[in-house]
Amino acid sequence: xxxxxxxxxxxxxxxxxxxxxxxxxxxxxxxxxxxxxxxxxxxxxxxxxxxxxxxxxxxxxxxxxxxxxxxxxxxxxxxxxxxxxxxxxxxxxxxxxxxxxxxxxxxxxxxxxxxxxxxxxxxxxxxxxxxxxxxxxxxxxxxxxxxxxxxxxxxxxxxxxxxxxxxxxxxxxxxxxxxxxxxxxxxxxxxxxxxxxxxxxxxxxxxxxxxxxxxxxxxxxxxxxxxxxxxxxxxxxxxxxxxxxxxxxxxxxxxxxxxxxxxxxxxxxxxxxxxxxxxxxxxxxxxxxxxxxxxxxxxxxxxxxxxxxxxxxxxxxxxxxxxxxxxxxxxxxxxxxxxxxxxxxxxxxxxxxxxx
Amino acid sequence: xxxxxxxxxxxxxxxxxxxxxxxxxxxxxxxxxxxxxxxxxxxxxxxxxxxxxxxxxxxxxxxxxxxxxxxxxxxxxxxxxxxxxxxxxxxxxxxxxxxxxxxxxxxxxxxxxxxxxxxxxxxxxxxxxxxxxxxxxxxxxxxxxxxxxxxxxxxxxxxxxxxxxxxxxxxxxxxxxxxxxxxxxxxxxxxxxxxxxxxxxxxxxxxxxxxxxxxxxxxxxxxxxxxxxxxxxxxxxxxxxxxxxxxxxxxxxxxxxxxxxxxxxxxxxxxxxxxxxxxxxxxxxxxxxxxxxxxxxxxxxxxxxxxxxxxxxxxxxxxxxxxxxxxxxxxxxxxxxxxxxxxxxxxxxxxxxxxxxxxxxxxxxxxxxxxxxxxxxxxxxxxxxxxxxxxxxxxxxxxxxxxxxxxxxxxxxxxxxxxxxxxxxxxxxxxxxxxxxxxxxxxxxxxxxxxxxxxxxxxxxxxxxxxxxxxxxxxxxxxxxxxxxxxxxxxxxxxxxxxxxxxxxxxxxxxxxxxxxxxxxxxxxxxxxxxxxxxxxxxxxxxxxxxxxxxxxxxxxxxxxxxxxxxxxxxxxxxxxxxxxxx
Numbered sequence: 042x043x044x045x046x047x048x049x050x051x052x053x054x055x056x057x058x059x060x061x062x063x064x065x066x067x068x069x070x071x072x073x074x075x076x077x078x079x080x081x082x083x084x085x086x087x088x089x090x091x092x093x094x095x096x097x098x099x100x101x102x103x104x105x106x107x108x109x110x111x112x113x114x115x116x117x118x119x120x121x122x123x124x125x126x127x128x129x130x131x132x133x134x135x136x137x138x139x140x141x142x143x144x145x146x147x148x149x150x151x152x153x154x155x156x157x158x159x160x161x162x163x164x165x166x167x168x169x170x171x172x173x174x175x176x177x178x179x180x181x182x183x184x185x186x187x188x189x190x191x192x193x194x195x196x197x198x199x200x201x202x203x204x205x206x207x208x209x210x211x212x213x214x215x216x217x218x219x220x221x222x223x224x225x226x227x228x229x230x231x232x233x234x235x236x237x238x239x240x241x242x243x244x245x246x247x248x249x250x251x252x253x254x255x256x257x258x259x260x261x262x263x264x265x266x267x268x269x270x271x272x273x274x275x276x277x278x279x280x281x282x283x284x285x286x287x288x289x290x291x292x293x294x295x296x297x298x299x300x301x302x303x304x305x306x307x308x309x310x311x312x313x314x315x316x317x318x319x320x321x322x323x324x325x326x327x328x329x330x331x332x333x334x335x336x337x338x339x340x341x342x343x344x345x346x347x348x349x350x351x352x353x354x355x356x357x358x359x360x361x362x363x364x365x366x367x368x369x370x371x372x373x374x375x376x377x378x379x380x381x382x383x384x385x386x387x388x389x390x391x392x393x394x395x396x397x
Numbered sequence: 398x399x400x401x402x403x404x405x406x407x408x409x410x411x412x413x414x415x416x417x418x419x420x421x422x423x424x425x426x427x428x429x430x431x432x433x434x435x436x437x438x439x440x441x442x443x444x445x446x447x448x449x450x451x452x453x454x455x456x457x458x459x460x461x462x463x464x465x466x467x468x469x470x471x472x473x474x475x476x477x478x479x480x481x482x483x484x485x486x487x488x489x490x491x492x493x494x495x496x497x498x499x500x501x502x503x504x505x506x507x508x509x510x511x512x513x514x515x516x517x518x519x520x521x522x523x524x525x526x527x528x529x530x531x532x533x534x535x536x537x538x539x540x541x542x543x544x545x546x547x548x549x550x551x552x553x554x555x556x557x558x559x560x561x562x563x564x565x566x567x568x569x570x571x572x573x574x575x576x577x578x579x580x581x582x583x584x585x586x587x588x589x590x591x592x593x594x595x596x597x598x599x600x601x602x603x604x605x606x607x608x609x610x611x612x613x614x615x616x617x618x619x620x621x622x623x624x625x626x627x628x629x630x631x632x633x634x635x636x637x638x639x640x641x642x643x644x645x646x647x648x649x650x651x652x653x654x655x656x657x658x659x660x661x662x663x664x665x666x667x668x669x670x671x672x673x674x675x676x677x678x679x680x681x682x683x684x685x686x687x688x689x690x691x692x693x694x695x696x697x698x699x700x701x702x703x704x705x706x707x708x709x710x711x712x713x714x715x716x717x718x719x720x721x722x723x724x725x726x727x728x729x730x731x732x733x734x735x736x737x738x739x740x741x742x743x744x745x746x747x748x749x750x751x752x753x754x755x756x757x758x759x760x761x762x763x764x765x766x767x768x769x770x771x772x773x774x775x776x777x778x779x780x781x782x783x784x785x786x787x788x789x790x791x792x793x794x795x796x797x798x799x800x801x802x803x804x805x806x807x808x809x810x811x812x813x814x815x816x817x818x819x820x821x822x823x824x825x826x827x828x829x830x831x832x833x834x835x836x837x838x839x840x841x842x843x844x845x846x847x848x849x850x851x852x853x854x855x856x857x858x859x860x861x862x863x864x865x866x867x868x869x870x871x872x873x874x875x876x877x878x879x880x881x882x883x884x885x886x887x888x889x890x891x892x893x894x895x896x897x898x899x900x901x902x903x904x905x906x907x908x909x910x911x912x913x914x915x916x917x918x919x920x921x922x923x924x925x926x927x928x929x930x931x932x933x934x935x936x937x938x939x940x941x942x943x944x945x946x947x948x949x950x951x952x953x954x955x956x957x958x959x960x961x962x963x964x965x966x967x968x969x970x971x972x973x974x975x976x977x978x979x980x
Contacts, residue, residue, distance in 0.1 A: 275968040276869065276934065277881035278957035387876025392892075394885040395843040396905060397729040397818030397913070 712741030732914030864969030932966030
């Protein structure tokens with residue numbers, strides 16, 4: 042087979058997003074929102090409102106190193122707001138979200154929206170939305186007890202009681218689980234393959250709704266099923282990655298993990314679903330929001346991906362192999378010029394660098 | 398009786414010697430006056446005498462502490478003319494030799510304990526002499542007694558194997574002085590520098606194996622230097638072989654006949670002692686009627702035979718049959734050859750077309766001793782100057798030319814060591830060895846520039862070549878041939894040019910060369926003794942400071958390798974190596 046590892050790495054360089062602490066722009070934008078929130082909360086307290094303090098933390102794909110460049114250009118910054126208040130003091134979880142909304146509603150011209158799991162602040166540059174900040178609101182049973190067991194505020198501003206809840210959640214535990222799945226070179230490859238899978242998803246599924254598998258779902262599925270394809274030459278100590286092989290194996294394992302279960306949509310009907318549970322609280326299936334038909338589409342597209350990767354494996358010419366990936370995986374996958382992939386003769390006379 | 402060190406800590410040396418009596422270790426303790434000759438001769442700082450119980454016997458002993466005590470053991474003596482003087486481990490001056498065989502470690506903080514335990518050891522020694530197998534003890538220590546009893550006796554080197562066969566041997570004279578005894582002129586030549594006995598004269602001598610302790614319970618070493626001892630212990634052995642008896646009569650015609658006695662020691666190898674028997678004119682040298690004590694003089698035989706000397710240096714006498722070819726006699730090859738010779742190799746062949754230059758002075762085993770000599774010749778001379786027995790042969794040629802002339806030449810050796818620092822040539826040699834199923838194992842060794850490290854690859858062991866020298870070379874990312882084990886970034890210009898084209902050299906230190914040679918020698922011994930069953934790459938890292946300061950870059954291999962690493966053959970195999978034949 043052709044060796045297209047170099048192109049896998051180049052593709053990753055194209056799609057990957059650096060983590061918060063490595064990306065000054067994102068840090069700046071995140072801090073701007075947090076500063077605004079803190080100052081507004083202070084003003085609200087001055088007005089006599091009961092606004093609890095909070096501490097914040099990074100969460101989401103950027104924090105885990107699985108973030109990719111969104112195709113639609115709308116960058117996503119995920120921040121957790123851990124309020125220093127007992128859950129019991131706010132039986133209605135939307136109350137705290139409303140406070141955040143109140144503080145930030147005039148922050149941008151695009152406005153702020155209270156979604157079921159977070160408060161989203163949208164930003165634009167030159168008239169286009171270029172990023173948004175998702176603020177997830179958490180409380181705990183008792184903020185005096187460390188480590189805190191967090192609960193995520195779920196519900197919209199006008200949700201009925203049946204759609205509002207404090208859902209047990211462990212965003213830090215999830216990030217830790219992902220970070221500790223693999224070490225060293227294996228971790229490097231794991232994150233790269235997850236990003237590639239998310240890059241593939243961004244090209245093959247609609248961005249809106251639950252048409253495609255959620256990114257965190259792909260990350261956790263990979264966390265459970267990924268097998269590194271990393272070789273270290275015991276003599277030269279050079280590390281050789283085979284991302285293609287690792288991705289092919291992961292896709293194959295995901296397909297093998299689909300199981301036949303009774304549909305919740307149509308009780309009494311059997312459907313094929315990929316069930317991957319969160320490794321932390323609330324321990325639910327990460328693909329639960331996908332409908333049966335969306336899951337069937339996901340299955341079919343994974344099958345096609347496996348076929349593509351097999352065809353790529355059989356292709357001897359790296360240029361042709363990359364063309365396949367470019368056409369059927371992601372148009373951002375680079376195709377090298379022909380001369381770049383030919384076997385270079387190298388110099389026939391060189392310094393040996395040894396003596397005796 | 399235990400006495401705490403606290404109790405005696407404040408006592409003077411003289412006081413705690415006297416304390417031995419108070420504690421019951423010694424009776425009738427009396428101080429010895431410093432003016433006594435023994436006291437002065439031994440430079441003592443304190444001394445007492447007292448009585449020691451030895452079963453149903455009593456011994457009067459003297460204990461002295463030298464001025465170096467407690468860094469030295471106490472001196473304990475008995476009367477040199479008394480009833481205990483003839484016991485084993487009692488020296489002619491009466492000193493009891495109670496010192497443990499291994500170097501003792503003395504606790505400076507417990508001087509009284511040292512004295513108490515020394516006295517106990519001396520008592521045990523005397524007791525064993527009184528009630529144990531005295532003859533066996535004397536036989537065991539025959540050489541030491543001979544030295545002690547006859548300190549002024551002449552010394553000859555003994556280059557003969559002390560076996561069970563009585564025979565005629567050869568005594569050698571240098572400028573009229575008897576200097577050695579050996580089986581043949583060739584055996585002594587093998588011991589000598591430059592391997593010849595051309596300027597020596599030699600006469601017949603006699604070697605006689607005896608076992609006096611078995612036949613005489615009262616045997617004492619001094620008996621052997623008497624006519625009676627000769628008649629009892631030596632002559633009967635010679636008479637058992639009438640041909641030898643007649644040969645001695647016919648061929649030992651010199652006025653003085655050197656007789657080497659191989660005294661059987663219960664604990665091992667025979668001890669050699671010598672007698673010079675002044676033959677009565679016309680008589681057989683061992684004719685009982687013609688010998689009296691005045692015709693017998695002891696001499697000391699200093700053993701220098703191969704079986705005696707090599708194990709003392711940790712060398713292996715079994716390696717005497719092994720033949721090793723060292724290709725490349727530069728810094729590394731020179732030390733390799735020297736190490737192998739010291740390890741007891743029987744035959745070492747040296748191959749190098751170059752000559753020594755003054756520039757080699759500070760990084761060669763030969764220093765500046767052989768400037769302008771061919772390297773193989775100079776190294777051979779140096780090895781033979783320093784070490785006996787090893788046979789060194791020279792091949793003043795390039796290995797590629799030698800291989801052309803002798804396509805199967807490697808088969809004559811048990812091991813090939815390549816230390817030429819030229820991987821192009823070494824790849825070729827590797828291919829030749831790999832292609833010949835009867836070729837021996839090979840060790841390739843080379844150094845990285847500026848003390849960055851070094852490597853030794855042992856390969857072609859047994860039927861498997863898996864992990865050969867060619868396995869270490871692959872095409873790099875740009876297609877250029879690179880060494881997978883390299884610590885220095887490939888393609889760099891690491892040679893230094895001090896005086897133009899002919900003076901280019903790669904800088905490394907003499908210590909780097911010695912380290913490589915040490916690794917190679919150890920692996921060579923492993924191979925020759927059958928302790929290595931597969932290829933192995935040994936690599937070691939040096940400090941990279943000088944290398945980096947010169948503006949050079951290290952490889953990933955250097956950065957990620959441990960300080961020293963041993964990789965087995967299967968880890969070395971490179972997919973696509975045309976030579977490897979994994980077992």
